[in-house]
Amino acid sequence: MDLYLIFDLGGTSVKFAVSDKEGKFDSTGSFPTPKEGMERMLEEMGRVYEAVQAELNAADSRIAGIAVSSPGAVDIRTGVVGGISAIPYIHGFPFTEAVSRRLNGLPVSIENDGNCAALGELWKGAAAGRRNMVSVVCGTGIGGSIVLDGRVYRGKSNNAGEFGNYLVNREGEQRRTWSSCTMVNQAKRYEALTGRSADGRELFRLAKAGDGDAVRLVEEFYEAMAVGLFQIQFTLDTELIVLGGGISEAPFVIPEIYKRMKRLAEDAEFGFLIPEIVPCRFGNKANLYGALYCHLYT
Known part of the structure; x- marks a missing residue:
């Protein structure tokens, strides 16, 4: 069964969840937003991915893709986060490429957090x-x-x-x-x-x-x-x-x-x-x- 790992990048914490394609969350959690820089962020995301995939292997399931909600002016085509935010080190380079390299080459998408909030409500919420x-x-x-x-x-x-x-x-x-x-x-x-x-x-x-x-x-x-x-x-x-x-x-x-x-x-x-x-x-x-x-x- 294909499942998806979702990260919501915030200035204080990074939330994550595992879901099927219908939006049924299997597990959720968070970790403090690293202050040290992008390498530390990738380490934490990789740790979450490896722990989740280890559990899914026993259930004959797998992570098929990574979805990211991010602050900043996100270009969804290039995977680059422009503008400024409370996480300065995520800006100005191909963010999705870096995440994909760390997470076993999986496809990675990214969208601005405000847009994600709107689309979440449009999909299954108040709108x-x-x-x-x-x-x-x-x-x-x-x-x-x-x-x-x-x-x-x-x-x-x-x-x-x-x-x-x-x-x-x-x-x-x-x-x-x-x-x-x-x-x-x-x-x-x-x-x-x-x-x-x-x-x-x-x-x-x-x-x-x-x-x-x-x-x-x-x-x-x-x-x-x-x-x-x-x-x-x-x-x-x-x-x-x-x-x-x-x-x-x-x-x-x-x-x-x-x-x-x-x-x-x-x-x-x-x-x-x-x-x-x-x-x-x-x-x-x-x-x-x-x-x-x-x-x-x-």
């Missing part, structure tokens, strides 16, 4: 059955992916979907980008204002309890989300926006975003453009599903 959708991932910054007619739209430099650079808010005479208004960054502003540390979850709690600074900062976050999502909808008129990242796990976030969008729509009379927004289904496993989908079907 299953749709052809046009946008994935918006809200973490430290804002990232995402655009899928048109079932295929990722990449742009001329593989940077399409970098929504975090949208201008969404104003601070004095300065316009602020969407990425600058995430809850991670709003929590940093709260600490700078008050001297009290808080993460995004705590900032939501403080706002609910009536803390004035927290209320204002959370409101800025919701306004930025509403404006950013409207800009996407105006540009692409997409069927669906799938919201990922830590905030998607909080059930109150999407309803609060809708409240601000409806208010903006009433003021400007374009309520017909309010998009359908749903939370991602797979969470931090979406990249694994998407990388496998890319390996098998693109």
Whole structure:
């Protein structure tokens, strides 16, 4: 039986999974992202591959291919990771060739992690059955992916979907980008204002309890989300926006975003453009599903 080994490269850890072609994961795990460089990364990937294949030999199965989800501006044809990321040593050379040489010459595919998250949700997740959708991932910054007619739209430099650079808010005479208004960054502003540390979850709690600074900062976050999502909808008129990242796990976030969008729509009379927004289904496993989908079907 042919199975596939999937790696999701992250700045802190590398997740991996073994799956059949239907996306049924047999085993999952992770290892800390090596700091030493590419050779160490290849050693760790090789260790995982050899351990998995040893187990599969007893079951008369084999690893038939390697699927990789990676940060950066990925060129899926050449296997080169452009741009910058939290793993600097993976950039600027034929990454897939190096991995294939280390993993017994197996075929290796690679795709950008944001695109993987979108395609994972499109394949078997919250966007299953749709052809046009946008994935918006809200973490430290804002990232995402655009899928048109079932295929990722990449742009001329593989940077399409970098929504975090949208201008969404104003601070004095300065316009602020969407990425600058995430809850991670709003929590940093709260600490700078008050001297009290808080993460995004705590900032939501403080706002609910009536803390004035927290209320204002959370409101800025919701306004930025509403404006950013409207800009996407105006540009692409997409069927669906799938919201990922830590905030998607909080059930109150999407309803609060809708409240601000409806208010903006009433003021400007374009309520017909309010998009359908749903939370991602797979969470931090979406990249694994998407990388496998890319390996098998693109």
